[in-house]
Amino acid sequence: MTGLTFNSWQAIQDEVMRRIHARVWPPGTVIPNEADLALEFGCARATVNRALRALAEMGILERRRKAGTRVALHPVSRATLDIPVIRQEITERGQSYGYQRLSCAILRPPAEIARTLWINPASDALHVSALHLSETRPFVIEDRWINLTTAPAAAAQDFETLSANEWLVVTIPYTHGSIRFTAAAATAQEAELLCTTPGAPVFVVERLTWDHERTVTLARLCYGPGYSITTGIGTPS
Amino acid sequence: MTGLTFNSWQAIQDEVMRRIHARVWPPGTVIPNEADLALEFGCARATVNRALRALAEMGILERRRKAGTRVALHPVSRATLDIPVIRQEITERGQSYGYQRLSCAILRPPAEIARTLWINPASDALHVSALHLSETRPFVIEDRWINLTTAPAAAAQDFETLSANEWLVVTIPYTHGSIRFTAAAATAQEAELLCTTPGAPVFVVERLTWDHERTVTLARLCYGPGYSITTGIGTPS
DNA sequence: CAGATTATTATGTATAGACATAATTGCAGA
DNA sequence: TCTGCAATTATGTCTATACATAATAATCTG
CATH class of the missing domain: 1.10.10.10 (Winged helix-like DNA-binding domain superfamily/Winged helix DNA-binding domain)
Incomplete structure (x- = not known):
């Protein structure tokens, strides 16, 4: 007692x-x-x-x-990560944000992309690639496919100055999604954009978002060497 | 209405x-x-x-x-990841689990490790390294330092058959901690253990856990090529 | 008019009581 | 013995009311 x-x-x-x-x-x-x-x-x-x-x-x-x-028998440690918009991720570190669009076109997606986005492989989708900069240095490459059935308004955008990353969060809502983290070797193209050497380890984040029963967008974010995600675990107490 | x-x-x-x-x-x-x-x-x-x-x-x-x-103005997507014990991570994929201890010794930690663990650089700590296998193939390298002030019982263990990963979760509780995800290039030693080539991209997870005001352990988990973490985001609805 | 004090207000939380729901347990019937 | 129905039980949730707390708004005072 x-x-x-x-x-x-x-x-x-x-x-x-x-x-x-x-x-x-x-x-x-x-x-x-x-x-x-x-x-x-x-x-x-x-x-x-x-x-x-x-x-x-x-x-x-x-x-x-x-x-x-x-x-719980196996007290799995549960970590909650906040994934902010890229601009925010950079400015929160007190660094200046830069954006550079690389390409933007409506085209036939590769079979695997079409399958992942659950769209007819014979129909078109919007592809946007861009580079986000932190203090004039390349920070992350954004390679994105947008489902035009779900987000037809995206076709009217050129994403010249406003990143698809930001445009989507304020324009097309999503209900759920999935996210995947991997390490990969930089391709020749990625290496050049990130100012590193081909084969260098890059941190890759792949995100697929849905609005109810329809896919919205599939994004592949490729972060340069040295990037890391940190968060807390356990009881915040 | x-x-x-x-x-x-x-x-x-x-x-x-x-x-x-x-x-x-x-x-x-x-x-x-x-x-x-x-x-x-x-x-x-x-x-x-x-x-x-x-x-x-x-x-x-x-x-x-x-x-x-x-x-919320910037609807940051919040992802919660469950980080299970390595054995569980492997068996949940329906694969068999294997464990191989590489080394276990009480020694003077490098300055950086001592600083991170908040221990006197002149005192000893327990270092354990091991390889976890999935279906006889190397899965992840565990490189760990244990604070013997917080977990003195660890000194009596040899971690020959039971991994430090598992022993700790059932023996030494922790209140909080931090976790970090990065991509790195495999060192020559890591490459050999993971059956890959030096410089290959590896997925690195670094965890530091605390029990109230004291550090418990610092673990570096080095996953071989192809490894990825996946989770859901948004409203589970 | 600046600064300190008080009032107001929206969220945060506690309580007792009630009913809903899922899942286990045990009983009964075939 | 096995199957299926019913009783039990612990969590899940809702209600109405009350008070706590933090932060803003308003007011008072020097």
């Missing part, structure tokens, strides 16, 4: 975390139910629910109706 | 999303307050709060006390 009453959901969260850390509730343990915990902590069940739900969202607890709440 | 009543927080969330998409509330708009929305939707304020809070966590809305709730 602690005798103390925890009256905020944060305090309850901390106490639950403390017990998990202290191995009072080792991984795999089914912890007492909400009603019992509420009684022990001297608070309402809703408050306990709030605390446990937040921990479940972080991947520390696993909850299932009727089965109860258990401490 | 819609006349319809939205009685679940999910329905309210959907309706708010619909209005944002339909540009009824374009980016930057301050939306009506919770009380008014509750009245309009015919539900309790707590229900509206639940819906809006979830959207704020996703980065779609920005909320501040008194100032109100506004639609």
Whole structure:
């Protein structure tokens, strides 16, 4: 008996975390139910629910109706990354942003692109490639295909001064998507644009976005050597 | 007046999303307050709060006390990645897992490592390097330094059959940490271990974990060519 | 008029009670 | 014994009300 009453959901969260850390509730343990915990902590069940739900969202607890709440066996660390618009990514580092369009054309996409975008391989799509600069130095190559069925307004744009990256976020909303991170060797063309040598390791981000049932755009962002993404993990506490 | 009543927080969330998409509330708009929305939707304020809070966590809305709730200007896409234990990462792909320890020794860490781990450069730390295999093929090189002040029990382990990766998660808890993703060129040693050529692009993940005020471990995971991390973005809807 | 103080307001959170829902458990019938 | 239905149970959620808190707006004072 602690005798103390925890009256905020944060305090309850901390106490639950403390017990998990202290191995009072080792991984795999089914912890007492909400009603019992509420009684022990001297608070309402809703408050306990709030605390446990937040921990479940972080991947520390696993909850299932009727089965109860258990401490996750493999506490996978969950990292949330914010992927800003490229301009923002650069200006947030206190550097000046530059943009240079390389090409913009409506053309027949390669078979693989057509398949990924779920469009008829015989129909056209908008292809835009551009270079984003940080302090006059090349930062990232943007190679993008836009589904004109979903975003017909894109055909009227030339993306000469405004990047497709920015135009899309303020014009064509998306409901969901997927993102992929890889390391690749720079092609001859990429190397030249990024002022590096062919075969140099580049960080590649591929994004595919959807608006409900339709694909919006497929973007391949190719970051030069030295680029890294950093974020925090674990309980922000 | 819609006349319809939205009685679940999910329905309210959907309706708010619909209005944002339909540009009824374009980016930057301050939306009506919770009380008014509750009245309009015919539900309790707590229900509206639940819906809006979830959207704020996703980065779609920005909320501040008194100032109100506004639609985010730059809807940064937020991706949450689950970083599992390496064994799990491999077995979840339906492949067999193999482990091979390369070295394990208590020694004086390089200056940079000591600084990152916040330990006295004159004191020792535990260094472990290992190779994780997927279907007998090299998958990732683990190069790790463990702070023996925080995890003294690690000194008694030889990590011959159980990887430090797994031993740590079940033995030494951590409260928070940071993670970094980069592309790098394989060194001669890394190339040999990963059965590739020196200079080949490798995907590098660096993780530093803390337990309250003390560092626990610094791990560098070096994934062979072809490796990629994929995750979803946007509203899981 | 500047600066400090107070009022207002929107979000944040707690509570008690109720009902909804999913999933397990156990019982009953074939 | 196996199958299927029903009881149980823990989480999930909604409501109405209340108070806390932070930040802005308004007001008062030197």
